Each structure stands twice: as C-alpha cells, then as structure tokens.
Amino acid sequence: MAETETLPGGDPSGEEEYTNRNEDQSMAEAHSSGDSSDSDSESDDEAEAKAQIEALETELSNNPLDYDSNVQYIKILRKQGDIEKLRRAREAMSLLFPLVPEMWREWAKDETTMSSGVEAFPAVEKLYERGVSDYLSVDLWCDYLNFVQEYDQSVRECSASGISKMRNLFECALTAAGLHVSEGHRIWELYREFEQAILLTIEETDSGSKEKQIQKIRSLFHRQLSVPLVDLRSTLLTYKAWEADQGSSVDCNSSELDGLSPHLVSTYQKALEMLNARVDLEEKISKKDVDTEKLQEFMVLICIFIHSSGDPARIQILYERAIAEFPVSSDLWLDYTQYLDKTFKTARIVRDAYYRATRNCPWVGELWVRYLLSLERSHSSEEEILTVFEKSLLCTFSSFDEYLNIFLTRVDGLRRRISGSKQVEDGMNYAVIRDIFQRASDYLSPHLKNTENLVRMHSYWARLEFKLGKDMIAARGVWESLLKISGSMLEAWQGYISMEIEMGQINEARSLYKRCYSKRFPGIGSEDICHSWVRFEREYGSLEEFDVAVQKVTPRLQELQLFRLQQESKNIGVATDERENSSKIIAREKRKPSSSSVDEQSPTKRSKTMAQNVKKANANKKAQESRAVETSETTELDKNEAVTDSSKETKDKSFKRPVSFDDQCTVFVSNLSLQAKDRDLQNFFADVGGVVAIRILKDKFTRKSRGLAYVDFCDEAHLAVAVEKNKQILLGKRLSILKSDPQLGRKNKVPGRGTKPEHGKMDSQETSKGRKESQSGHEDIQLKGRNTFAVPRNVKALGWSSTTTSRSNPQSEGALSSIGGFWKLFLLFVD
Structure with a gap:
C-alpha cells in the first residue's frame, strides 16, 4: 500500500508513520494558518466526500447488487480512513461478488497495518485464504507466503510444526500457480529461499540433517527445471552455481548440460521444448490489448494443450489464467466446467469450480443446472443441494425456460433419490417434489401459458403423482389445473387423455373426448380431436359407443368444413377486390400518357389507331372467351380473372412465377409439429448434412403450417441417411420421412389440369400400358382434391385406383355432395 494511503493502526511502525504524517500536517497548517482559502477548500473536499458516501449508501440500500457502486464506496471509505465502515463494506461485497486480487491485497495489507499482536494474525491469514480461492494470482500468493513467514511465530522460530505448515502452504501455492509460464517461477524461488534459510540454521556438526536438507533443495531445483517456465535457462545456471558451492563436480563455467545427470538433462530438454512451442502464444497473450483477441489467444492455447499434451494440471492452469482475465465470460466458464466434469474425478475440485462460476456469472441458468448435477454426482447432502437450489431461484435469467430447467433438475434429483434408495433420508418424501412442482406452476404458468414446455412439466408432474405419490385423483387435479390455464391447447387435452388410457381408465378418457x-x-386441431375420438372408440369402445362418437363428430366436422369454406370465400373476395382496385389504378395511370400521345397525332392517323385498337380488343376478347370455356372445369376463381387487355397486362407484370423444384433429391416430411420452423428442421437434419432447401407447406389463406414439409438434399448419399431418421421425434411429434418420387406425379397427371386432350382419343400405348399394369396387379394411383398436393410422390392411398369409374361418373360425384356421400368420404378419411 502506498505511503499516502497507509491507515492508522496498532502496529508500532504504522503508529509512528501516522504520527509523523500528523506532525507534518500540523506544521503545514501552522505555516498556512493565515490562508483561509486552503482551509475552505479542505472543508469543501470533506463535504463533497461525505455527500458522495451518503449518495452511495442510499444507492446500495436500494440496489446492493450494483458492482460498480460497491467498488466506488470501498474506494472512498479507504481514502477517508473510516475503518469500521470500510470493513463492513468489504465484507458485504465479498458475500455478493468475488473480489479481484488487487482488492484482496489491499484489504489484507490494511488489516495488517491496522492490527498488531498474535490475535490479529488468524484474521489476516483467513483473508489471504479467501482471496487466493477466488482467482489465480501469483502476486497474491507471494504476499500470502511472505506474510506467513513474517508474522507466524512458529515459522519464524523454525519449529517442526512451523516448517511443516510452511512447506504445505508452498505446495498448495505450487499446485495453484506453480505451472504459470510467465510468473510461476516467483513461487519456486520463494520456496527455495525458505529451504535454504532452514539449511543455514542447521549446525555444521549435524551432518546428517544438513545433507538431508541439501537433498531437499536439490530436489526442488530438479522439479523446477522440469516445468516450462520463462526463466528456465537462468534457473539452470543458478542450480549449477549452487551445486558448485556444495562441493559438487559440476562446473558452472561449462556448457549448459555438462556434468548433469541424464535424467535431469532429459526432463530439462522436454520442458525447454514445451516452452519454445508456447513462447509465441505467450507473447501474443501479453501484448494483446483488445479483450476479445486476448480471449481467443487463450482458447487457442487451451485447445493446443488439450489435443497435444492432454495434461489436466497444465490445462487447468490455462483456464484459471483466462478466467482471471475474463471473470464474467459465461462461455469460458461453461467450457471450463464441462472440461472438469469430463476429466477430474475429484468432487471437491469440480464443486468449487461451479461455486465460483455461479458467483461470477449468476445469470446463466445452465451453470446452476450443472452445479446441481455435480452436487448429486458427489453425493452431497440434501441441505447443501437445497441451499444451491434456493440461491439459483434468486438470480435473474434471460428466459423463463431457464427457471423451468432448474425446477425440473431439482425434481429429477429428488425422484432419483426417492426411487433409488432403500432407506429414504429424513424429509425426503414425495411431498417435497409436489411442493417444487407447485412453486414452478405458480411462478411460470402466467409466463409460459399455451406453451409445450408447460404441458411437458404438468405431464411429468401428473405421472409422478401417480407413480410415486400413488394418488390418481391428484394426478387428474394436475391436468385439470393445466386446462384452466391452457384449455385452448390441443396438446393439453391429448396429454390428459393419453394418461387416462395409459392407466387403463377408458371411461374417463371417453368423458374427456366428450x-x-x-x-x-388452432389450425386443424378441432378436426384432429374429432378423428382421434373416433379412432379411440374403434380401438377401445363397443359398437354403440362407436356410433355415438360418429353421430356427435359428424355434424361437428360438417360445421367446421362449412366454416372453412366461408373463410376461404371471404378471403378470395377480399383478394379479388384488391386485385381489381390495383388493376383500375394501374390502368388509369397507363391511360394518362396514352391519351396525351393520341392528342399529338393527326386526325387521320388517330382514327386509324383507334380502329386498330378496337380490332385488337375484339380479338383479345374472343381469345379470352375461348380460354374461359377451356378452363371451365377448373375453379370458379379462374373464370372471374378474365379481365381487359390492360388489366391482363398489369397482372402479367405483377405476377411472379413460383420457384420450381424438381424434387429429384428430396424427402417428404409429415406429422410435423405446427410450431416447427425452418431452423428446427435444419437442426434435426444437422447430423445428416447436405440440406439445400426446406419448404414447410402452409395454408393458402391463413399462412399457417399444415404439418408437412419437403427437404431438398445435395446428393443421394445424404438423402439416404435422412430417410433413415424416419419415426424419430421432433418437438414432441414422431415424424414420417419418405423419399419423394416426382416421376410418379408426372405419369399420373390428370387431363384438364393444364392440358387439353382431344375428345374421343386415347393413346394406345398408354391404354396397353394400363392393361399390363392392371394384369400384373400394380395400378397407377391418381389422387385428386385440394388436399393431395402435399402427398409424397411414392405414397398410394389404399383403395384408390386410376381405373375407378366413379372418377369420371358425374353421378358418383354428385353422390359425394349428399349426406350419404359425405358419410362414405368420412369413413374413408377416418380409416
């Protein structure tokens, strides 16, 4: 601590310095007693400092988690010399945040200066222990080691207990920072100086003890020379000089490795090679001023060591050095803790790392989840796990899903303990799990309303109520509480019904359908639940119950179909009005310049031009009427789109041709979740690779997903691997993945859809081909209707054939419009 910042205390030297400073200050005040301006400025400074302290105290009382305000408050109190407030401020901040090494050094030095006597030593020693556990700092370790050697009476007296304590402390320092490439040599040097000081205390007559101590120092030199440190060559020269002083045959003036043992030469050369391989990266790290670049250099160095040497101790030191530089980098902490989970089997090391990680980045929910799992792996007590869990809930996360993940992780751990242990711990029963679920539901339900995550949580809760709680009524109560919140979600009802069916409660499932x-x-969910009820009765119900279900859902399906037709016609009308308005506006704009150009023409030429325009308009009108007759079998919308030549011209200009796909290397995906996006499919096929394009099919008017998609791949190899993912689950839906066959769609192209075959004629080759296929039992299937555009090219609907006469029979088509025809179509759709 600088002299100007030395605080008064019980230490004699500190008191003398403080007295001298007061005397100097008194003399200065005596010389300037006549100068009132100086005293006024001093009083102004004190008043300003007092106002700053009061303002910071108010701010910290409102927001104690403001890191910068805590730092500023401690700095002002230290400058003012308010000892008691300074201690309380430091303790309060250390409970909320890890302190940087410089703050710990200042705190320890201040307490050392202010305190005296043997009773003050343990408190300062405890401060150093807390400080070195927050971040890796060679400076702080050196201060710690020097403090113990200076103020610990047993160490100063070189007693057996004092020497043992000091050696253990040096070994801890070497474990924590002895491998630090650029600064670790300082701890090694302090260790050797301590051992050499002990050597000087041994009597010359005690040759045995003296030789034993010399061997300790020699061993310490050998250990240091095997570590890649920046001063490796100078350490070797120091060692040779020391050996010469001990009467060894080593010549300190010879070349570097002459006279050394082969084992020492080998370890030294390996350490030197490792140092040379790292020296460039170490220089880059020391020279980088931009934090992002410096962090990248650290990660490069870590990756090199992971893939080359694989020494966990050296890799851990690199991580600790990076964290000391970037303590709030969440990605760095996640990477570090993941490495520790995979590599270190010592539970204490991993647990301490997660403790520090959550103190530095408390806003990262994934760190808290991993922390809870590490405690469970190390068989920590229920009290410790509960403490960490409650702390995590006090943090602020970026999304409510992170809170849900923490709740469910806690439930998972309790479930494993209850179901896996023969003798349940005190307080470990299902009531604890129920309480956590209830807390999660009360807190998260308003924020996760109508989401799949909320449905999954309640599904998990209900299942545990039945499995562990042995209470079916409570399980139903869980689902009923969810329906009050998200009763408009089809998934909530489906999950409730699935549980009843799984438990064998058929009547209760039937009542839920009703x-x-x-x-x-939303979407086609209303139709889905109707079809699901009919399927349920076919599988579980009697004939009477099946008839009841059909009687109830049939008018409901008709109602839904009528409603959709009305919505479609309304949307078509709106779209038509918009097109007509735009056509009129564009035609009006186009007429403006044309009229001016006609006015400029001569009367004879003008009449000739008008006659040509009339003739052209009549020809266009006849051509449009002919096209309207040819396309009369298509939709009614095509008839209404026959417009004037100017409108048609405008339409041609504004119309954009859709992008065509050949589907030569494409899969067809069905049963896709309605919430699925392109990125979800991209992630689903990420392990396959080769995805070129993704097309999720949407409703023409509502623009909502239809649960179907095409995924294009770059080659057949990726396509084959993608098809193998059939029946895998994405967003809670088991996908159906089939290869698309575009050639089949071209063979079965229906006349009248863009083609005009001659009446009464048929290609003899196609006829013979159709007969051959009928004889062989393989018929070309033709699927028609507005819902067949998304059927994969190689899927054939059961019972539909190109030779079916009802397709071309007007009477059969009329029958479908009747109630009986709708009934037959419905049964086919249900099948």
Missing part, C-alpha cells in the same frame, strides 16, 4: 370435441383449437 368435453373437448366441440372446442375450437
């Missing part, structure tokens, strides 16, 4: 089949769900 409650929800008439509800309106």
Whole structure:
C-alpha cells in the first residue's frame, strides 16, 4: 500500500508513520494558518466526500447488487480512513461478488497495518485464504507466503510444526500457480529461499540433517527445471552455481548440460521444448490489448494443450489464467466446467469450480443446472443441494425456460433419490417434489401459458403423482389445473387423455373426448380431436359407443368444413377486390400518357389507331372467351380473372412465377409439429448434412403450417441417411420421412389440369400400358382434391385406383355432395 494511503493502526511502525504524517500536517497548517482559502477548500473536499458516501449508501440500500457502486464506496471509505465502515463494506461485497486480487491485497495489507499482536494474525491469514480461492494470482500468493513467514511465530522460530505448515502452504501455492509460464517461477524461488534459510540454521556438526536438507533443495531445483517456465535457462545456471558451492563436480563455467545427470538433462530438454512451442502464444497473450483477441489467444492455447499434451494440471492452469482475465465470460466458464466434469474425478475440485462460476456469472441458468448435477454426482447432502437450489431461484435469467430447467433438475434429483434408495433420508418424501412442482406452476404458468414446455412439466408432474405419490385423483387435479390455464391447447387435452388410457381408465378418457370435441383449437386441431375420438372408440369402445362418437363428430366436422369454406370465400373476395382496385389504378395511370400521345397525332392517323385498337380488343376478347370455356372445369376463381387487355397486362407484370423444384433429391416430411420452423428442421437434419432447401407447406389463406414439409438434399448419399431418421421425434411429434418420387406425379397427371386432350382419343400405348399394369396387379394411383398436393410422390392411398369409374361418373360425384356421400368420404378419411 502506498505511503499516502497507509491507515492508522496498532502496529508500532504504522503508529509512528501516522504520527509523523500528523506532525507534518500540523506544521503545514501552522505555516498556512493565515490562508483561509486552503482551509475552505479542505472543508469543501470533506463535504463533497461525505455527500458522495451518503449518495452511495442510499444507492446500495436500494440496489446492493450494483458492482460498480460497491467498488466506488470501498474506494472512498479507504481514502477517508473510516475503518469500521470500510470493513463492513468489504465484507458485504465479498458475500455478493468475488473480489479481484488487487482488492484482496489491499484489504489484507490494511488489516495488517491496522492490527498488531498474535490475535490479529488468524484474521489476516483467513483473508489471504479467501482471496487466493477466488482467482489465480501469483502476486497474491507471494504476499500470502511472505506474510506467513513474517508474522507466524512458529515459522519464524523454525519449529517442526512451523516448517511443516510452511512447506504445505508452498505446495498448495505450487499446485495453484506453480505451472504459470510467465510468473510461476516467483513461487519456486520463494520456496527455495525458505529451504535454504532452514539449511543455514542447521549446525555444521549435524551432518546428517544438513545433507538431508541439501537433498531437499536439490530436489526442488530438479522439479523446477522440469516445468516450462520463462526463466528456465537462468534457473539452470543458478542450480549449477549452487551445486558448485556444495562441493559438487559440476562446473558452472561449462556448457549448459555438462556434468548433469541424464535424467535431469532429459526432463530439462522436454520442458525447454514445451516452452519454445508456447513462447509465441505467450507473447501474443501479453501484448494483446483488445479483450476479445486476448480471449481467443487463450482458447487457442487451451485447445493446443488439450489435443497435444492432454495434461489436466497444465490445462487447468490455462483456464484459471483466462478466467482471471475474463471473470464474467459465461462461455469460458461453461467450457471450463464441462472440461472438469469430463476429466477430474475429484468432487471437491469440480464443486468449487461451479461455486465460483455461479458467483461470477449468476445469470446463466445452465451453470446452476450443472452445479446441481455435480452436487448429486458427489453425493452431497440434501441441505447443501437445497441451499444451491434456493440461491439459483434468486438470480435473474434471460428466459423463463431457464427457471423451468432448474425446477425440473431439482425434481429429477429428488425422484432419483426417492426411487433409488432403500432407506429414504429424513424429509425426503414425495411431498417435497409436489411442493417444487407447485412453486414452478405458480411462478411460470402466467409466463409460459399455451406453451409445450408447460404441458411437458404438468405431464411429468401428473405421472409422478401417480407413480410415486400413488394418488390418481391428484394426478387428474394436475391436468385439470393445466386446462384452466391452457384449455385452448390441443396438446393439453391429448396429454390428459393419453394418461387416462395409459392407466387403463377408458371411461374417463371417453368423458374427456366428450368435453373437448366441440372446442375450437388452432389450425386443424378441432378436426384432429374429432378423428382421434373416433379412432379411440374403434380401438377401445363397443359398437354403440362407436356410433355415438360418429353421430356427435359428424355434424361437428360438417360445421367446421362449412366454416372453412366461408373463410376461404371471404378471403378470395377480399383478394379479388384488391386485385381489381390495383388493376383500375394501374390502368388509369397507363391511360394518362396514352391519351396525351393520341392528342399529338393527326386526325387521320388517330382514327386509324383507334380502329386498330378496337380490332385488337375484339380479338383479345374472343381469345379470352375461348380460354374461359377451356378452363371451365377448373375453379370458379379462374373464370372471374378474365379481365381487359390492360388489366391482363398489369397482372402479367405483377405476377411472379413460383420457384420450381424438381424434387429429384428430396424427402417428404409429415406429422410435423405446427410450431416447427425452418431452423428446427435444419437442426434435426444437422447430423445428416447436405440440406439445400426446406419448404414447410402452409395454408393458402391463413399462412399457417399444415404439418408437412419437403427437404431438398445435395446428393443421394445424404438423402439416404435422412430417410433413415424416419419415426424419430421432433418437438414432441414422431415424424414420417419418405423419399419423394416426382416421376410418379408426372405419369399420373390428370387431363384438364393444364392440358387439353382431344375428345374421343386415347393413346394406345398408354391404354396397353394400363392393361399390363392392371394384369400384373400394380395400378397407377391418381389422387385428386385440394388436399393431395402435399402427398409424397411414392405414397398410394389404399383403395384408390386410376381405373375407378366413379372418377369420371358425374353421378358418383354428385353422390359425394349428399349426406350419404359425405358419410362414405368420412369413413374413408377416418380409416
């Protein structure tokens, strides 16, 4: 600590210095007693400092987690010399945040200066112990070692206990920072100086003890020379000089390795090679001023060591050095703790690392989750795990899903303890799990309403109520509470029904269908629940119960179909009005310049131009009427789009051709979650690779997903691997993945859809081909209707054939519009 910042205390030297400073100050005040301006400025400074202290105290009382305000408050109190407030401020901050090494050094030095006597030594020693556990700092370790040697009476007297204590402390320092390439040599030198001081205390007559101590120093030299440190060559010269003083045959003036043992030469050369390989990166790290570049250099160095040497101790030192430079880098902490989980089997090392990680980055939920799991792996007590869990809930995370992950991790651990142990610990029963679920539901339900995560949590909760709590009524209560919050979610009802079916409660599942089949769900959820009820009755119900279900869902499906038709017609009308308005506006704009150009023409030329325009308009009108007759079998919308020549011209300009896909290397994905996005499919096929394009099929008017998609791949190899992922689950849905066959769609192209075959004629080759396929039992399947565009090219619907006469029979088509026809279509769809 600088002389100007030395605080008064019980230490004699400190008191004398403080007295001298007071005398100097008194003399200065005596010389300037006549100068009132100086005294006024001093009083102004004191008043300003007092105002700053009061303002910071108010700010910290409102927000104690403001790191910068804590630092500023300690700095001002230290400058003012308010000892008691300074101690309380430092203790309060150390409980909330890890302190940087410089703050720990200042604190320890201040306490050393202010205190005296043997009773003050343990308190300062405890400060050093706390400081070196926060971050790696060679400076702090050196201060710690020097303090113990100076103020510990047993160490000063070189008693057996004092020497043993000091050696243990030096070994801890070497473990923590002895491998630090650029600064670690300082700890080694302090260790050797301590051992050499002990050598001087041994009597010359005690040759045995003296030789034993010399061997300790020699061993310490050998250990240091095997570590890649920056002063490796100078250490070797020092060692040779020391050996010469001990009467050894080593010549300190000879070349570096002459006279040394082969084992020492080998370890030294290996250490020197490692140092030379790292020296460039070490220089880059020391010279980098930009934090991002410096962090990148650290990560490069760490990766090199992980893949080359693989020495866990050296890699851990590199991580600790990086963390000391970048303590709030969450990615660095995540990477470091993950490495420790995989590498170190010592539970204390991993547990301490997670403790420090959550103190530096408390806003990262993943760190808290891993912390809880590490405590469970190390068989920590329930009290310790509960403490960490409660601390995590006091933190602020970026999303509510992180809170949910912590809640579920805690539940997982309790479930494993209860179900896996024969003798349950005190307080370990299912009521604890129920309490955590209830807390999670109360806190998260308003924020995760109508989300799949909330449904999964309640599904997990209900299952544990039945499995561990042995209470079916409580399990139903869980689902009922979810329905009050997210009753408009189809997934909530499906999960509730699935649980009842899994537990064999068929009647309860049937009653749930009766409650929800008439509800309106997003997308095609209302139709899905109706079809699901019919399938349920076919599998579990009697004939009477099946008939009841069909009677109830049939009018509901008709109602839904009518509603969708009305919505489609309304959307078509709006779209038509918009097109007409835009056509009128564009036609009006186009007429403006044309009229001016006609005015400039001569009367004879103008009449000739008008006659040509009339003739052209009549020809266009006849051509449009002919096209309208040809396309009369298509939709009604195509008829209404026959417009004037100017409108058609505008339409052609504004119309953009859709991008065409050949589907030569494509898979068709069905049963896709309606919430799935392109990135979800991209991540799903990430292990396959080779994805070129993703096309999620959407409703023409609502623009919502239809649960179907095409995924294009760059080659057949990636395509084959993608098809193997069939029946895997994405976002809670088991996907159906099939290879798309575009050639089949071209063979079965329906006449009248963009083609105009001659009446009464048929290609004899196609006819013979159709007969051959009919004889062989392989018929070309033709799927028609507005919902067949998304069917994969190689899928054939059961019972549909190109030779079916009802396709071309008007009477059969009319029958489908009747109630009986709808009934037949419904049964086919249900099948």
